[in-house]
Amino acid sequence: ADFKAMRFICSAPNPRAFPEPAGAEIAFAGRSNAGKSSALNALCERTGLARTSKTPGRTQAINFFTSDQLRFADLPGYGFAKVPPAVKAAWQALIEGYLATRTTLAGVVLIMDARRPLMEFDRQLIGWGEEQGLGFHLLLTKADKLSRNQQLNILRKVEREMPDASVQLFSATKRQGIDEARAAIAAFATG
Numbered sequence: 001a002d003f004k005a006m007r008f009i010c011s012a013p014n015p016r017a018f019p020e021p022a023g024a025e026i027a028f029a030g031r032s033n034a035g036k037s038s039a040l041n042a043l044c045e046r047t048g049l050a051r052t053s054k055t056p057g058r059t060q061a062i063n064f065f066t067s068d069q070l071r072f073a074d075l076p077g078y079g080f081a082k083v084p085p086a087v088k089a090a091w092q093a094l095i096e097g098y099l100a101t102r103t104t105l106a107g108v109v110l111i112m113d114a115r116r117p118l119m120e121f122d123r124q125l126i127g128w129g130e131e132q133g134l135g136f137h138l139l140l141t142k143a144d145k146l147s148r149n150q151q152l153n154i155l156r157k158v159e160r161e162m163p164d165a166s167v168q169l170f171s172a173t174k175r176q177g178i179d180e181a182r183a184a185i186a187a188f189a190t191g
């Protein structure tokens, strides 16, 4: 797949706005501020392809991208502390609706800050998704903020706790783990 040719299709605030399913779609999920946009931009070698809204509760839409037969669905970030319950519920409905019904969904890349992986909603999402038969690739980003020893310890810990998922270290800033992430995505896409 040509990651560099990835382009924006649309932003969908509800399922009626999802683009027609086509090819193999990879969903990107993660807590707000985990580094999801930076990871997507690094993977596609673009600045500003994926953008974050810094306003809690505003990015309640799924952004779709495409390149050839590969599709990306950038799910809205979760975990803002001060989000009203109604916004949280809307987020959960949008995400679960998407994950449960998207026929072309080939796998989920879950982006987590390597310094605090597997927070409550990360675990819920993995547990719920794996029950639906979804494959997860766990991207531990901002690895540059940890020593090499800390990186390896956290990698092993996450691997132990989530034996059904694949796990890797990543850094958008240092461009660490890009080839590994692209390979995991390509593996999802080819089944």
Ligand code: GDP
Residues within 6 Å of the ligand: 030, 031, 032, 033, 034, 035, 036, 037, 038, 039, 051, 052, 077, 141, 142, 143, 144, 145, 170, 171, 172, 173, 174
């Ligand atoms: P998102 O909300 O998950 O899309 O997160 P962003 O990609 O907007 O990143 C949140 C913050 O973390 C920003 O200040 C980024 O500059 C920073 N950040 C993202 N990725 C990395 C990384 O790999 N290393 C470091 N040191 N900082 C990062």
